Amino acid sequence: MRAGAFGTAVRQALACAALALALAGCGGGPRVGVLEPVAALVPGASPETIFVATTRQRRDATPAEMFGGARAPSLDYAHLVVSVPPNHKPGELEWPASAKGDPNVSFATLERNFVNDAGFMAGVRKAVQARPPGQRTILVFIHGYNTTFDEAVYRLAQIVHDSGFKGVPVLFTWPSKGALLDYPYDRESAVYSRDDLEATLRQLARQSGATQVDLLAHSMGNMLTMETMRQAAIRGDGRFGGKLGQVMLAAPDIDIDVFRKQLSVIAPLKLPITVFVSRDDKALKVSQFVWGGQRAGAFVVSDPEMAERLRASNITVYDLSDIKTSDDLNHGKFASSPQVVQLIGRRLASDNGIATRGPGLGEGVMMLGTKLGSTIGGAAGTVVGAPASILAGESPTSVLENVAR
Template sequence: MSLRTVQWALAASLLAGVGGCARPEGALAPVLAAPGAGAKVEMLAATTRAPSDRPGVVFGGERGDGLAFADIVVSVPPNRQVGSIQWPRRGPADPARTFAVTSLSDVPRAGVRSWLKKEARGRRRALIFVHGFNTRFDAAVFRFAQLIHDSNAGLVPILFSWPSRGRVLDYVYDRESTNFSRSDLVELMNTVAASPEVDEVVIMAHSMGAWLTVEALRQEALRRGRIPAKITDVILASPDLDVDVFERQVAEMGPKRPHITIFVSRNDRALGLARLIAGRVTRVGAVDLTDAAYRDRLDAAAGVVVVDLTGLSSGDPLNHSKFATSPAVVQVLGEQLLRRQPGDDSSNRAADVAQTLGAALGSAVAAPILVFSGGQN
């Protein structure tokens, strides 16, 4: 099968999954919000995208000249289901009914440390989120705001957005854009970790963003001999990563690497087609934990917990975004992964995750969801 044929198959699958829900541009145009119209999430967005002059777009899908920063406040509407995003229709967003931007301002490069000093005071923990393939800037902003709001984890939100064109046929362009952005993500990680107001950094990456994240961590480990100690946890949701490459990347990070939690699903349709594009090599986000060969390989990786969500249904028809769309998984993120404090005992992490899933779903529903932990550090 030719690459072009597979790309069209990927496009057909993704388009079938989203059911024609193409969204108009301009959702990030700031609007005024009445008091009490919605909860507020303020984030720092760091991006390697080129700026856009289209109203409400802010950053497009092409590659920029370097890191740019913005302070963005998102209003999350009341009376909504956990895991959902209410998109504005054409025209100004309505904070009472939809996600809306109520404030957006540039942050100069020299002002990032001041932003961290202001926002981290009293919280001391930061979350860097790296989005995945086929993601416009507005989609990255709203998804991250939804995740921060629904998990109620209390971390300082920092979005790293790389140049994705947000089109299903641009898989290769998006993949190269992650490589283009790797050193910039390293710079952001080091800047956040170096802040005296930040005690701990958690990095969460989805889909193709996991490749970028793991490569950035590996690059820093090889360059400096270790990853900054403040980076304690890495969460990979549906990672679009070659399983053989990932095994080597983890080894090259060295023994003093962050704890890694991976959400996988054997019925992830997007990763199934990514596997075809990648020469039929299994993606980490679609490994089969019932296969002894994969379990043996994972068992050799200390400090890695894998949560198999194959048995969990959610509102995502592609089974590719359960980490954010499933209320049960959002609860696990909030209670067991994002709220952990420095010094917390992580030796029972797999049991903690399984217990929270069981409480959220009920034991009968949670039973098909496997949680596996590799050897301990």
Template sequence: MSTWSGGRTLGTVAILFSFLLVGCAARLGSEALTPVAASAGGKTMQIYVATTRERDLSQNAFTANLANALNFARFSVSVPPNHKSGKIEMPTATPDPERDFAVVDRAALSEPEFRQAVTHQTNTQRKKHKVFVFVHGFNNTFQESLFRITQLQADMKIDGIPILFAWPSQGRVGAYEIDKQSANYSRDYLMALLTMLSSNSEVSDIMVVAHSMGAMLTVEALRQLRTEGKDRVIARLSRVVLAAPDINARTFRTNVQAIGPLKPPLLVLVSKDDGALRASSFLDGCIARAGDIDVDNPIVREAALKEKVQVVDISRLAKHDDLGHDRFVSVAVLYSRSHEKTLRYRNTAGTFIFTDDDTFLRPIDIGNRVAQ
């Protein structure tokens, strides 16, 4: 079977046009990374960064150019007192910590300093801890991805150290092919980061959440780790989530087969009305994407069961952008409320629907049970 899409039709050119309009909107500049005084009522998050972006020494920031080695940093980001779950209170040229996400401190780190930081030893005892790695998607600037992982950490309330893996997206819709090349270039560096974390005896769990084109990068990294026989690294991953994966659906199943079953299963968040992925399909020769497959399609259900993958339809959740490409943020908002209820399906492959009612995760087809 060459595709999980079952012959899904392409969206209209109007969707692509709206995608382009979104890309032309005013964007947050690197000035938003200039530290300001923290708000007394806000909450400050420590975000660690591993990036293939070139470091801008003059501004202690990162460019859209490729680096020839991983660069590391730490950012302290303040979440405003009036923060609403699921939203990034985006700053203007001069961030106001009372109303906006704002950087209140930042520091360049060497690799040894980064390793020490994620070891996270307490003063009284050595305690294992979790790590949350976020891989951003296409058309994201560094500052946008930094504020996104801060928002996810704030809303999901993950008890672990957040690490942003930032690859050099150009932050322009017209740079789709350049971004794809930059994501592919960053594969070995993501492998290196995961290998580093998995070899740290103080790290208990490694959760990876990858969005859009970042999911393509993550799948390629996992496939290469498996090809190189680095099974121990993959075994240390406590959960891998692909949110709206911008991956060619014709090759997605092949990659999943090469990686093999994960425990718990690979979690794929999909939405059949994701306008950005339809535009991506258009840009990629009208080939359907893995992130907009239809869970009602028998081919998808069969493939999810056979390959031992969790495919979850999140199209019933609230949108956080005009095209529905950031719906995964709604899952993050519900995570702390739904975590206990969804644990029963943690190791269950098949197709599901995620809702915002009391059921949260409803199985459609999990092999021995088909929901009505």
């Protein structure tokens, strides 16, 4: 092995070890069997229906699971009804302590079924038509790295419940192995799923009867989302027949130069894009250290004039650095902060996007300009920079120490 390759391998191993230390003792519960259905909805619990399109392989040999981390040759589909417990706290995901779980105190599954392409679309259409005219929208959630199928399902149910979203939730889940040391595999799986996400969005736009299709992506799911939007724009229909609505990018784990290139194609469409960033995101610091590229989800600059220029391009950036949650890595604030997940709900309910910062947004949520390149296509110039606290004085050792704290 060449010295450079060896050094990279060592850095990756050290970073993953530090990340594992950071996650140690963060809670647990089973990762197998939690989607096995319980008998019935308990008093006070709330049911959330989730439609699934996935590039994951079915786990036919393991009945307790539906989909694993292997890559399927083509799209597959499912339909689930999730029970949110009566004691649920906004921003929390009360994970089952045992297989199936106790619906009185944890998330649980009421129904789960594999469906085919026709069954998936029939279910989505029926759910859309059951909503009043003002709520006939779809939210597509694209999860991040190190996420099992079960975790993605329950996370979307939590987001839908806490945000107050009234439309139809669809989970697009790609083949993450759900393991800390499988970052490279997950990254390739995200790229593997681009065409299938685009096909799913086109199908929803054309056949669901929805007035609008919104996107919410997290972490590595942003790479999949941005690449899909980029290739759709290059094909000449980046707005998916005019149905693509809000695009929300939470903690994007994307190299800043790659992000700039993606936006150079996407930004001229002037879609309503919101980026949630945080300077204290430890997971993105590790990603930056491992891959050597600055991550788009960790960089902000407080510049009101730049924020105005971003708004002219329909891009809004929110700095969540001052938000404190139970997430030790500060990587999932979009879902674990009650005020942020409710802010997302307001965006989904608004045709004009989120208003500027005010009492309704809560303290700690700041709208800031983000430097994303000196000029983005033909859109208003939007520039991207990073505070010195991120880039200066952060040796590899200090990054690892910060993550392991």
